[in-house]
Amino acid sequence: MTDSREQPSSPLAPRPSLLSLFLGMLQVALSAFGGGLSAWSQRIVVEQRRWVSNEQFLTGLTVARLFPGPNQINMAVYIGADFHGLVGALVAMAGMLLVPFSLLMALGVLYFEVHELPAVDRLLAGVVAAAAGMALSMGFKILDQYWKDGMALVLAGAVFLALSVFHARLIPVVLVSGPLAMVWYWPRAGGSRS
Amino acid sequence: MVPPIVSIALPMALPLVAVACTPAPLSDPGQLLQVLGEFLSLSLFSLGGGNTLLAEYHHLAVDRFCWLSPRQFADLYALAEAAPGPSSMIVGLLGLGAAWREGPGWALLTAVTAELAILLPSTLVMVVACLSWKRLEHAPLRVAFERAMGPITLGILFSVGLKILHSADTDAPGVGVSIAVCVLMLRSRLSPLWYMAVAGGLGALGLINR
Numbered sequence: 001m002t003d004s005r006e007q008p009s010s011p012l013a014p015r016p017s018l019l020s021l022f023l024g025m026l027q028v029a030l031s032a033f034g035g036g037l038s039a040w041s042q043r044i045v046v047e048q049r050r051w052v053s054n055e056q057f058l059t060g061l062t063v064a065r066l067f068p069g070p071n072q073i074n075m076a077v078y079i080g081a082d083f084h085g086l087v088g089a090l091v092a093m094a095g096m097l098l099v100p101f102s103l104l105m106a107l108g109v110l111y112f113e114v115h116e117l118p119a120v121d122r123l124l125a126g127v128v129a130a131a132a133g134m135a136l137s138m139g140f141k142i143l144d145q146y147w148k149d150g151m152a153l154v155l156a157g158a159v160f161l162a163l164s165v166f167h168a169r170l171i172p173v174v175l176v177s178g179p180l181a182m183v184w185y186w187p188r189a190g191g192s193r194s
Numbered sequence: 195m196v197p198p199i200v201s202i203a204l205p206m207a208l209p210l211v212a213v214a215c216t217p218a219p220l221s222d223p224g225q226l227l228q229v230l231g232e233f234l235s236l237s238l239f240s241l242g243g244g245n246t247l248l249a250e251y252h253h254l255a256v257d258r259f260c261w262l263s264p265r266q267f268a269d270l271y272a273l274a275e276a277a278p279g280p281s282s283m284i285v286g287l288l289g290l291g292a293a294w295r296e297g298p299g300w301a302l303l304t305a306v307t308a309e310l311a312i313l314l315p316s317t318l319v320m321v322v323a324c325l326s327w328k329r330l331e332h333a334p335l336r337v338a339f340e341r342a343m344g345p346i347t348l349g350i351l352f353s354v355g356l357k358i359l360h361s362a363d364t365d366a367p368g369v370g371v372s373i374a375v376c377v378l379m380l381r382s383r384l385s386p387l388w389y390m391a392v393a394g395g396l397g398a399l400g401l402i403n404r
Contacts, residue, residue, distance in 0.1 A: 033278040035385055059327070066340055067323050068237065069316030070244040070282040081321045089321050093313065100279025101286060105305055107273055108290045109298055115269060124269050125404045126397020129368035130389040131272035133375025135358035138245055139351035140380055145344070152345035159349025163249065164356055170250045174239050174346060181342030187334050 013050040015083050018091045024049055025076050025095030037072050045079060052079060072096065155181055215260035220293050220304060229259065229292075233285065233311035240316055242347035244282035247312075249350075249357040251288060256361075261292040264361040265404065271358060276390050285312040368402040 016024065024044060032040040038061070046057050064074035073093055080092025114120050146152040159177055162168040220226050232254055240247050248271065255262045262270070270291065274284035289308030293301040323330065330336045359372055375389045396402050 029279065035278075037280075060324075063323055063327055064320070065243070066336075066343075067316065067320050068240045069313065069320055070240070070280040072280050073282070073313060074316070074320050077317050077320045078324050081324045085325075086318075086321050089317055089324075093317060097279070097283070097309075100277065101283055101309065104274065104277045104279065104283050104286060105290065105302060107277055108270070108287045108305070109302075111269065111273060111287075112291065112294050112301075115266070119398070122400060122403075123394045123398045124272065125364060125368065126371070126393040126395065126402045127272045127276070127390050128268045128362045128404070129364045129371040129397070129402050130375045130386070130393035131275050132268070132355075132359045132362035132364075133372040133389065134275055134379055134386050135245075135248070135271070136355035136372060136376040137379035139348060139355050140376065142242075142344070142348055142351070146348060149345070152348070155345040156349035156352070159346050160352045163350065163353035169253070170247070170350065171235065171239055173350075174241070177346050177349075178342060181346060182335075182338040185341035186338045 011050075012053065016049070016051055018084060018088065020049075021080055021083060021088060022091050022095040024051070025080075025092045026098060028076075029096050029099055038075070041072070041075060052082070056082075151184060155184075215257070217261055217292075217295065218259040221296065229254075230307070230311050233308055234315055237312050237315035238319065240282070240312070241343050242351065244280070245354060246347055246350040247282075248284075248354045251284065252357055252361060255288045255291065259292065261288065264363065266291060268358065268362045271361075272390065276387060282312070283309065285309050362404070364402055364404045367396075368404065371396065371402060 028037070028041045028044050031044065042054075042057055045051050046054050052060070060075055060078040061071075064071050064078055067074060069077070073096060076092040076096040077089040080088035080090070082088070084091065115124065146156065155177060159173055162173045162177075163170065218225050218229070220229065236247055236250055239250075252264075252267050256264050256267050270284060270287040274281045274287055277283070286305040286309040289305035290301045292308070293304035355376075359369070362368070362372065364372070371393050375386070375393070378384070378389060379386065393402065
């Protein structure tokens with residue numbers, strides 16, 4: 001006998017209204033204030049509200065990471081668009097951003113009011129040093145997965161040189177390197193490169 | 195009274211000085227459209243979650259439109275990283291800084307506009323992608339795109355890291371803290387807020403300067 005609660009494919013909830021889509025995303029954004037947005041989003045959207053299956057959710061993550069835009073926002077857009085097209089996407093995005101964006105704006109206003117105070121400036125000098133370390137770690141974080149791919153390292157090196165040494169702008173660099181890289185990585189029938 | 199020779203030499207010397215750059219006024223509609231165009235087109239190039247655009251934001255806000263000093267840019271980046279929510283919301287802060295001289299109300303409106311400009315194009319692409327994903331999923335174009343963008347993102351992120359480190363412009367202890375935080379980010383799962391809090395404390399004590 002199987003316990004119905006443990007069945008992996010519990011039935012999905014009916015299509016959420018725009019309002020509940022908005023509230024659901026608001027809940028995700030609020031829950032994730034301490035971090036771990038992706039995990040919270042999965043917990044709320046898949047387990048609690050049962051809007052999408054786990055499989056759909058993982059596909060959404062793939063799509064969100066692949067296409068331009070912030071990953072978390074793209075994930076909200078993916079879910080919203082699935083139910084209500086463009087309007088759903090915008091509503092989900094608004095739910096996701098409303099509280100964090102308002103908070104950040106409040107912080108920003110505060111910053112511009114007080115940043116010239118010497119005490120604030122001293123504190124910020126430290127915070128900025130830590131933030132620079134975080135920015136520096138972003139490249140190293142994904143470096144591992146390219147160690148064995150010589151061509152990837154050559155491409156990354158060329159892009160880095162173009163931007164940091166030759167001060168080229170990002171858009172032309174991507175427009176030139178992107179198609180070249182796509183030709184190189186185009187899937188071949190033999191499947192020699194995986 | 196300014197001697198005539200100085201008054202002639204001064205405008206010529208100005209472009210060589212860093213502060214020569216005058217803030218672009220957003221109340222000029224032509225300028226505003228140009229700014230919007232920049233953000234709208236960058237939106238489509240926000241690979242790898244959006245942090246890849248940070249050096250471009252720096253270029254626009256500091257070098258091109260002169261809204262912020264490099265130091266303010268580094269401050270705003272730290273603020274966006276420390277606050278909850280996607281760090282790409284830094285664009286809202288840039289908008290805030292761009293129009294701060296024109297009063298907080300106008301600044302907030304500019305902030306929302308800037309954020310919408312950076313999000314809308316990528317959102318439209320995302321909606322189309324969702325609706326046609328079944329056909330796209332196994333298409334060679336999609337596979338090549340995904341594999342190609344990885345290494346390019348890698349190169350951009352290293353360039354961005356260097357740019358932020360450069361605009362943070364701290365003294366040797368500060369750079370030491372940056373490197374230590376970089377290593378900790380890779381080795382530990384501790385929330386980066388702790389590093390910011392500790393480093394902020396070191397700064398307040400006068401141990402990190404810029």
